[in-house]
Amino acid sequence: MGKATGFMDYKREKLNERDPLTRQNDWKEYSAPYTDDVLKKQGARCMDCGTPFCQIGMEIKGGVSGCPIYNLIPEWNDLVYRGRWKEALERLQKTNNFPEFTGRVCPAPCEGSCTVAINDPAVSIKNIERTIIDKGFENGWITPRIPSSRTGKKIAIVGSGPAGLASADQLNQAGHAVTVFERSDRLGGLLTYGIPNMKLDKEVVERRVKLLRQEGIDFVTNTEIGVDVTADELKEQFDAVILCTGAQKQRDLLIEGREAKGIHLAMDYLTLATKSMLDSGFKDKNFIDAKGKDVIVIGGGDTGADCVATALRQKAKSVVQFGKHPKLPDTRVGDNMWPEQPYVFSLDYAYEEAQAKFGEDPRQYSIQTTKIVADKNGKLKELHTIQMEKVK
Ligand SMILES: Cc1cc2nc3c(=O)[nH]c(=O)nc-3n(C[C@H](O)[C@H](O)[C@H](O)COP(=O)(O)OP(=O)(O)OC[C@H]3O[C@@H](n4cnc5c(N)ncnc54)[C@H](O)[C@@H]3O)c2cc1C
Ligand code: SF4
Known part of the structure; x- marks a missing residue:
């Protein structure tokens, strides 16, 4: 000690x-x-x-x-x-x-x-x-660790998110010949195309991928298993296959008026922003731009927070976030005892930024969105909500 x-x-x-x-x-x-x-x-x-x-x-x-x-x-x-x-x-x-x-x-x-x-x-x-x-x-203390012997076994890993990269690292160090297949144009899964750059710089992801390559791992991008290469082909060519494909299904809000223009899924919004930044420093304009817009983020979690922070960087006119849950207490209450995960209020980076810009925390609590109304051009005009109350 x-x-x-x-x-x-x-x-x-x-x-x-x-x-x-x-x-x-x-x-x-x-x-x-x-x-x-x-x-x-x-x-x-x-x-x-x-x-x-x-x-x-x-x-x-x-x-x-x-x-x-x-x-x-x-x-x-x-x-x-x-x-x-x-x-x-x-x-x-x-x-x-x-x-x-x-x-x-x-x-x-x-x-x-x-x-x-x-x-x-x-x-x-x-x-x-x-x-x-x-x-x-x-300090240069991290150098490629090349395995001293190889087993002769070939392993295919599908997906290059943190699960795929960690599996590849472990199996390569054990001496197997590892190939990682990724359907996207860049490696890293949600480390690259989910978590925004201000939380995790993409150079940090690339630096690790470069090291893994130097250690002997093969990476194949723009290749979707099940489309570009079949499962049978993979099984024929490799001794083992590991699926690390993540949970990519998005949860939509299927309520009346959802088809109105101007409503986007968080993952489309965040992915396009990062891709455009990496491809061209936003010059290609190939992203959903919140500049000058009043933005409402529906969903009170961390992904929503990342959308708030992204909208702020795009210079949105205003940003509000609706969450279904009530505001958390400042300290542990009731039976939420140490060493359990603390369910307490925190001001994450995105909220701190919104507060600094607009003078208040963008979060609105216990709100359920019930209906969306569009104008005559089909563009989002109104969100109808109800204020909920949590009862035991
Ligand atoms: C906006 C956002 C912010 C987040 N922030 C945090 C955070 O701050 N802290 C935290 O701990 N977690 C965070 N997470 C969660 C974290 O990113 C995920 O838990 C983690 O990335 C899951 O890793 P994974 O390797 O299982 O899957 P993923 O990262 O989803 O990677 C799966 C990969 O598999 C590829 N793939 C899928 N199917 C195929 C196929 N058929 N062929 C080839 N490739 C395929 C996909 O393209 C993808 O690259 C965040 C998530 C999001 C969306
Ligand atoms: S619980 Fe906290 S104080 Fe105890 S060993 Fe871990 S970090 Fe140190």
């Missing part, structure tokens, strides 16, 4: 975020790592618990508590406190194929179940994780 009294001596530092008003003028990541000195103190806050709840990775009452991949959190917290970054990286890589992704976008159930969080803000685990791996890349 680093510093015995660290959790009393130092306060948790919030994520190092860029100014919410400034950052919505660009598509760069909204957060940045802290200096070594700040993170050393954050690492010192870890109590090296006998039972580290941060890494239990279990489901309690339907929510995830602790790290689902059992990251060795207290070990690398201690190493960071002692300034032994390279060793911290080695410990981190023992359980995590891609800490540069999780360190940026994981919802951090480790922090929700951290013991310090019983009566104080949790250890900044996610922030420390991200800095360890970013430092690893910056």
Whole structure:
């Protein structure tokens, strides 16, 4: 354990975020790592618990508590406190194929179940994780690990999202010859064409893919299994096939008036925005543009938040988000006890940005959209809603 009294001596530092008003003028990541000195103190806050709840990775009452991949959190917290970054990286890589992704976008159930969080803000685990791996890349500590021997077995992986990439990494390191098939033009699944650039820079995804290629993995893009290559062909050519195709079915809102012009599905909106940014820096205009528009995002989750942040960057006139659930309390209430996932209010990056621009949180709670009305040209004119109330 680093510093015995660290959790009393130092306060948790919030994520190092860029100014919410400034950052919505660009598509760069909204957060940045802290200096070594700040993170050393954050690492010192870890109590090296006998039972580290941060890494239990279990489901309690339907929510995830602790790290689902059992990251060795207290070990690398201690190493960071002692300034032994390279060793911290080695410990981190023992359980995590891609800490540069999780360190940026994981919802951090480790922090929700951290013991310090019983009566104080949790250890900044996610922030420390991200800095360890970013430092690893910056210092050239991450180099291709080419397997010393090959098994002669060939494995096909369908889909290049995080599941496909992690499977490919594990199987390649085990010595198999791995080929990843991806129907899209770019690799990464929703890491590339779902999560917006300000949350996860696409260069971070490309950097990892480049490394995986150097380690011997083959990637085939623009190839849909079941269309361009049949399942039988795949089974003939490979010893095993792994399906990592994700959950790509979108959930529509099938209510009266849905066909009105001006209504889009979040995934079309977000994917086109990222694709246009990567293809041409938005010059091709091949995206759904919210510029100058009054935008309503229906759906209160993280994907909705990403739509809010994207609309802000496109200079929407106003942005509001409707969610079906009531506003969460500021602290745990009722039977939502530690170390369960905390169901508490938070101001995510997109809401912070909207608040900075328009003076208020864009979220409207407990709203159900019941009907859409179009004008005589078929263009969206009205949303009809009901205000709901949660009763036990
Ligand atoms: C807008 C948005 C924001 C998100 N933000 C976060 C976040 O902040 N934190 C977080 O933890 N999670 C987030 N998620 C969820 C996360 O992205 C997913 O859980 C994760 O990407 C799922 O990984 P996967 O590999 O299973 O599938 P996917 O990422 O969906 O990848 C599946 C891949 O398979 C390909 N494929 C499908 N069928 C075929 C076929 N027949 N042939 C070839 N290829 C095929 C697809 O093109 C796709 O590239 C977000 C999701 C969205 C949509
Ligand atoms: S639960 Fe929190 S304090 Fe305990 S070991 Fe994990 S990070 Fe450290």
